[in-house]
Amino acid sequence: MSTLILLRHGESQWNAKNLFTGWVDVDVNEKGAAEAKRGGELLAESGLLPDVVHTSVLRRAINTAQIALGACDRHWIETKRSWRLNERHYGALQGKDKAATLAEFGEEQFMIWRRSYDTPPPPIDAGSEFDNFSDPRYAGVPSEIRPRTECLKDVLERALPYWYDQIVPDLRASKVTLIAAHGNSLRAIVKHLDQMSDDAVVGLNIPTGIPLHYDLDEDMKPTGPAAYLDPEAAAASIEAVKNQGKK
Numbered sequence: 001m002s003t004l005i006l007l008r009h010g011e012s013q014w015n016a017k018n019l020f021t022g023w024v025d026v027d028v029n030e031k032g033a034a035e036a037k038r039g040g041e042l043l044a045e046s047g048l049l050p051d052v053v054h055t056s057v058l059r060r061a062i063n064t065a066q067i068a069l070g071a072c073d074r075h076w077i078e079t080k081r082s083w084r085l086n087e088r089h090y091g092a093l094q095g096k097d098k099a100a101t102l103a104e105f106g107e108e109q110f111m112i113w114r115r116s117y118d119t120p121p122p123p124i125d126a127g128s129e130f131d132n133f134s135d136p137r138y139a140g141v142p143s144e145i146r147p148r149t150e151c152l153k154d155v156l157e158r159a160l161p162y163w164y165d166q167i168v169p170d171l172r173a174s175k176v177t178l179i180a181a182h183g184n185s186l187r188a189i190v191k192h193l194d195q196m197s198d199d200a201v202v203g204l205n206i207p208t209g210i211p212l213h214y215d216l217d218e219d220m221k222p223t224g225p226a227a228y229l230d231p232e233a234a235a236a237s238i239e240a241v242k243n244q245g246k247k
């Protein structure tokens, strides 16, 4: 059996401001750092001590992982990072206020952009303020696959090669494996693991900073339902994520 832990970054500066974030590299705020620390304490309390951590290349996931690992004395473990674990690229919505977007376009369009499986927001304009296309960290990503917007299906398609090539080998080697990533990149991974339908994943929201524990069999299938290490806090945070944008 293999142990996998998924951890969404703690609250970010833009989560708190209610802005669409995507590939914009904002950090966790004070509350987010506290959530990350608590996440690490939960790992220690549960005896789930990671042997390896995989993160995106965005600082809110990188710093959340480091704070959480520090809190359970595993700050020294092997670390791997990939753009394939990044948040969904939010296209032209990056930097926009969620409540203002909801008011301007209406709830149906807002929810299609936020949660539909296969409809991406409009692409971001090249050279606009929150366009990350030429950021040096993506220099090694072929330009034809470097996104200017993404739907969840696109995220799953770019995350799966990393899952199979980098994460599954660690799980097969019996390493307790932590993935520190983002609301939508983790939704894609959960969809894959739990074999959720395209319709069911619309209702899936991931709380900030609370480790989600999976036991996987040798076919990398969950042996039972995944469990949040603090179910009560997870339920409250899921509700808050769900209602973002609404006044």
Ligand SMILES: O=C(O)[C@@H](CO)OP(=O)(O)O
Residues within 6 Å of the ligand: 015, 019, 020, 021, 022, 023, 087, 088, 090, 114, 183, 184, 241, 244
């Ligand atoms: O703005 C974003 O990048 C994401 C995660 O914070 O938001 P949402 O939950 O609306 O997909």
